[in-house]
Amino acid sequence: MIPLCNLQRQYKSLRKEILSKIDELSKKSAYIGGNYVSSFENDFVKKNRAQYGTGCASGTSALFIALKSLGISSKDEIIVPSHTFVATVEAIIHTGATPVFVDINPVDYTINSQLIKKAITKRTKAIIPVHIYGTMCDMETISSIAKQYNLKLIEDSAQSHFASFQGTFSGTIGDVGTFSFYPGKNMGAHGDGGFMIFKNEKDLEIATRLTNHGKLKKFDHELVGYTDRLDAIQATILSIKLKKIFEWSSRRRKLAKIYDNHFSKNFKVIKPSPKCTPVYHLYVVEVSNRDEVMETLQRDNIQTGIHYPDPVHLLKPYKKLNKNALPITEKIRNRILSLPLCPELKDKEQKKVIDSFLKIAEP
């Protein structure tokens, strides 16, 4: 089977180093906090050319803690695309705030920056652009709207580690960028993990406290916090993967370009903004006969996926929330299909995917 993402092959290539690091830290029983965590945190922040950041338990906890740190509460409205993983909206709901959905653009599937101003009300406190599929939102327009209306900007960078917009890395443009290290992400832990990068040192301090029972050091519980830390085993595995991430992103771009060369003439594929260097967390193509394509590829031993079959506003808990028309979000939901793409995908495997897809897919 050619999987969407070949984590087993990746593990094989890193196994020795990972096991030796886990053995080293286990001998010291250095599982929570300590040097393995702070060393990864410093390296991740530095590689992002940022100043302030902390690890946390997951991409969802990163979003929730980030919103809490910025003071988001039940009076507030937050502008967000519905075409995202449900976690972006869960985090908003758990702060008590109200998500206000804005449609995406059909070119790169990110939030349509031209529709944001219309969604702003007196209660709007923040915008969460989601850099979906590893391609970046129109951060030039979105940043200027945030500035003009004095709104907080939280970049959901769960799918876009080290993508860049006009040369600046994803998650380092807004007040805070949140990252997921879910195993299948471009940089994946061996379990759950997340990260927040802040513009402001004070926000970092609040967030760090919130992840760790309200404290920065032992028994200094200044806030009511949570247990939402990044643990040392995940941090040390991520340190190993951090050394590879640029090479992996290049391979993803190369594979995406090959898919583009075969598909873009007849099929709708993601077109990242020319201002963005994407990292192709997913390769998504639109087809009109999706079930048939998925069945045929399955028979040819190729895994496919749908990200996501239901936009958030059509899921049961969120149905009553939406007041805005989201025609593009609703149109693409039955057409989008994710094909295998990961740095470990071999050229001959990709060729098999392309041949199988082209024999059945209809635009």
Ligand SMILES: Cc1ncc(COP(=O)(O)O)c(C=O)c1O
């Ligand atoms: C866009 C987006 N936001 C948030 C998350 C949540 O991250 P996690 O699964 O690490 O909680 C994910 C991934 O799962 C995601 O794709």
